[in-house]
Amino acid sequence: MADLWDLTDRTCVITGGAGHIGTAMSQTYLRAGARVILLDLAFDKPAPDGVVQIACDLADWPALDKALDAVLAVAPSLDVLVHNAAFVGTSADQGWSTAFETQSLDLFRQALDINLTAPFRITQKLAPALRASGRGSVINVGSIYGLVGPDWSLYDGTPMGNPAGYAASKGGLMQLTRWLSTTLAPEIRVNAFAPGGVARGQDEDFQSRYVARTPLGRMASPQDFQGVALFLASDMSAYITGQVIAVDGGWTAW
Numbered sequence: 001m002a003d004l005w006d007l008t009d010r011t012c013v014i015t016g017g018a019g020h021i022g023t024a025m026s027q028t029y030l031r032a033g034a035r036v037i038l039l040d041l042a043f044d045k046p047a048p049d050g051v052v053q054i055a056c057d058l059a060d061w062p063a064l065d066k067a068l069d070a071v072l073a074v075a076p077s078l079d080v081l082v083h084n085a086a087f088v089g090t091s092a093d094q095g096w097s098t099a100f101e102t103q104s105l106d107l108f109r110q111a112l113d114i115n116l117t118a119p120f121r122i123t124q125k126l127a128p129a130l131r132a133s134g135r136g137s138v139i140n141v142g143s144i145y146g147l148v149g150p151d152w153s154l155y156d157g158t159p160m161g162n163p164a165g166y167a168a169s170k171g172g173l174m175q176l177t178r179w180l181s182t183t184l185a186p187e188i189r190v191n192a193f194a195p196g197g198v199a200r201g202q203d204e205d206f207q208s209r210y211v212a213r214t215p216l217g218r219m220a221s222p223q224d225f226q227g228v229a230l231f232l233a234s235d236m237s238a239y240i241t242g243q244v245i246a247v248d249g250g251w252t253a254w
Contacts, residue, residue: 004235008033011075015039016085024222025229032230037071058085058118068125078129080233084141087114089163097161111165116172131187139232140177140192144248146170147194154210158203174244181242189241193228196220196248215250
């Protein structure tokens with residue numbers, strides 16, 4: 001059984017590799033024996049043993065293609081590709097986390113570029129290397145808001161919101177998962193997981209409402225996604241493709 005979890009001699013690429021969830025996944029893959037290649041805008045820590053870091057803006061198409069060429073130069077054969085990078089916006093982005101009527105078209109497009117178009121392009125470019133391994137696995141990191149609409153009562157009296165661009169791009173990524181799963185089969189499996197809300201110092205009222213609505217009674221941590229990331233990367237899921245797994249403490253079970 002342990003052999004099914006083993007990633008020895010496999011190479012895993014993770015976009016958004018410098019973030020909290022990307023770091024948790026890379027640590028998991030390293031412990032399972034894999035070699036890891038991380039893509040992100042920048043890295044503030046040196047790469048540990050077994051890790052290659054490639055700085056790249058996923059919304060800059062020429063720069064993205066150059067970065068992918070660098071990936072292939074390091075590893076002509078790839079086993080796992082994780083689309084984890086995401087445009088999530090900040091409170092400083094005018095027209096992002098605001099009322100629907102005032103949400104920005106430019107930011108909506110940015111969300112589509114990074115959260116949906118970039119995974120399409122990256123998969124397109126790296127598909128031959130994934131086929132070459134004979135056990136390629138693409139893992140898309142979605143969101144519960146790619147599966148269900150927002151509960152607006154969570155945000156009452158807080159500065160927080162739920163941007164349409166984020167939800168639409170993540171919903172598109174879930175459908176791209178299904179489309180790619182039948183297109184790239186049988187050589188490459190394509191699955192996704194949809195994280196629930198991660199505790200990151202949000203407004204206290206929002207957190208208490210979110211926790212009260214979650215059957216498991218808490219928000220997620222990055223470590224909650226390590227198991228599903230290893231499962232979908234390894235031979236434990238060798239006969240699974242085209243699926244979206246909600247990892248949300250039961251949020252979407254209501």
